[in-house]
Amino acid sequence: MLKKRIISCLDIKNGTTVKGINFEGLINAGDPIELAKRYEEEGADELVFLDITATIEERKTFADLVKKIAKELSIPFTVGGGISTVEDVRKLLEVGADKISINSSAVQNPQLISELAKEFGSQCIVVAIDTKYTNNDDWVHIKGGREITGLKTLEWAKKAAESGAGEILLTSMDGDGTKNGFDVRITKLIAENVNIPVIASGGAGKIKDFESVFNETKATGALAASIFHFGEVKIQDLKSELKSKNIAIR
Numbered sequence: 001m002l003k004k005r006i007i008s009c010l011d012i013k014n015g016t017t018v019k020g021i022n023f024e025g026l027i028n029a030g031d032p033i034e035l036a037k038r039y040e041e042e043g044a045d046e047l048v049f050l051d052i053t054a055t056i057e058e059r060k061t062f063a064d065l066v067k068k069i070a071k072e073l074s075i076p077f078t079v080g081g082g083i084s085t086v087e088d089v090r091k092l093l094e095v096g097a098d099k100i101s102i103n104s105s106a107v108q109n110p111q112l113i114s115e116l117a118k119e120f121g122s123q124c125i126v127v128a129i130d131t132k133y134t135n136n137d138d139w140v141h142i143k144g145g146r147e148i149t150g151l152k153t154l155e156w157a158k159k160a161a162e163s164g165a166g167e168i169l170l171t172s173m174d175g176d177g178t179k180n181g182f183d184v185r186i187t188k189l190i191a192e193n194v195n196i197p198v199i200a201s202g203g204a205g206k207i208k209d210f211e212s213v214f215n216e217t218k219a220t221g222a223l224a225a226s227i228f229h230f231g232e233v234k235i236q237d238l239k240s241e242l243k244s245k246n247i248a249i250r
Helices: 032-042 063-071 086-094 104-108 111-120 153-163 184-193 207-216 235-244
Strands: 005-013 016-021 024-030 046-051 077-080 099-102 125-134 137-142 147-152 167-172 198-201 221-224
Touching: 005 032, 005 198, 005 235, 016 032, 024 032, 032 046, 032 063, 032 235, 046 063, 063 077, 063 086, 077 125, 086 099, 086 111, 099 104, 099 111, 104 111, 104 137, 111 125, 111 153, 125 153, 125 184, 137 153, 147 153, 153 167, 153 184, 167 184, 184 198, 184 207, 207 221, 207 235
Parallel strands: 005 046, 005 221, 046 077, 077 099, 099 125, 125 167, 167 198, 198 221
Antiparallel strands: 005 016, 016 024, 125 137, 137 147
8 A cells, every 4th residue: 555645845936935825815935945954854755846937937947946955855856837848857857856747738738748758757747737616517727727728627637647647736726725624525536536646735724634635535645835834734743643543654
């Protein structure tokens, strides 16, 4: 059985860490390099770096900042934002990323998933899916959640897995930043219908939320940002509590 992973996330805008609610109203959450070092020390299993405005601003991810953060880490490090070519991925891996996350570019060019998986291996390719429940269904959104697509979330998740993605990072836009708990419904639906690991994201507010998503879904990882940034939940406390509830944690 795969042990569950606790994953910290740095949403980056203009070189600083930010956090919002439902993808809006961003506030400063601190220096990304200092936060990365702190999460390594506190026991995070992985770190995800998302340059959240790279696609909107039609630019590439900050490779220099990725390099500085990577130097501080020994845990797996996933980088996303503005990645659309084999060369983009090669550059980020060269400066220290272990995995890369693609979202808008994969939706716009699904063949990119298989191209990258073939070049670098599926274990390196994370497909991030931003999903929102609207018009009686779950729909994929791109461009930092600003644009709804014609893709239903479940269909897209299946296609991403079939195309060679090694993992899905599933973010509930409805839950994002609300601290009302992970969206167990959509996480359960996706995790039960793909044969690759699924990371739950969006809505973590307390330790109980992690317990619920791990007990009620097949998610192998759970990601959070603001509750870790602002010290509302300590990673060591979270892991201790989950272990005491017999949840297999790394």
